[in-house]
Amino acid sequence: MKSMKWKIFATLVVGLGLAGCDGTPLVQSGDADETVVERKLDPTQVTRGKAVYEKVCLECHGIGGKGQPGDWRIRDADGHFPPPPLDDSAHAWHHPTAVLLDMIREGSPQGQGKMPAWKGKLSEQEMLDGVAYIKSLWSDEVYALWWKLEQKSLEP
């Protein structure tokens, strides 16, 4: 399907103003890389992941991973971060699969948030399915940017 393919052009990325966690552009201008990223999400897995998400994640991360009203970057009165959106409007896509899975397994690092640990409550397969669902919420261009980060994280 044509819309599932996306060419990354440095100009496009800069034009969208997408930046990494520390504010630096994810793709430096001059990087004329034209990698074509094809989404390889298994629709059956995404459907399973949606069911997991709706059962145990939705109450905090909202319908379609849209998060809660208000700013997810501002700590609440107890000093905890609220549940962030998991769609492409926040931070989740900055993390490779392994990091997302760790976050889901282990929950919030001490004191930083109120994300429960899912290890022992969900199977590895259910967590992987959940991550596939989260990826399905991202636009093609954000998915392509995430894919580049994923490849970098897999380099030896």
Ligand code: HEC
């Ligand atoms: C009780 C509320 C709650 C539930 C339920 C919950 N989360 Fe979270 N989640 C959070 C909070 C709060 C954070 C932010 C954590 C922090 O700042 O330490 C978070 C963070 C995350 C992150 C990291 C996002 C980022 O931008 O780095 C992922 C991924 C995530 N949750 C996935 C899930 C999945 C998948 C489920 C269901 C299996 C789930 N969460 C269920 C509250 C929740």
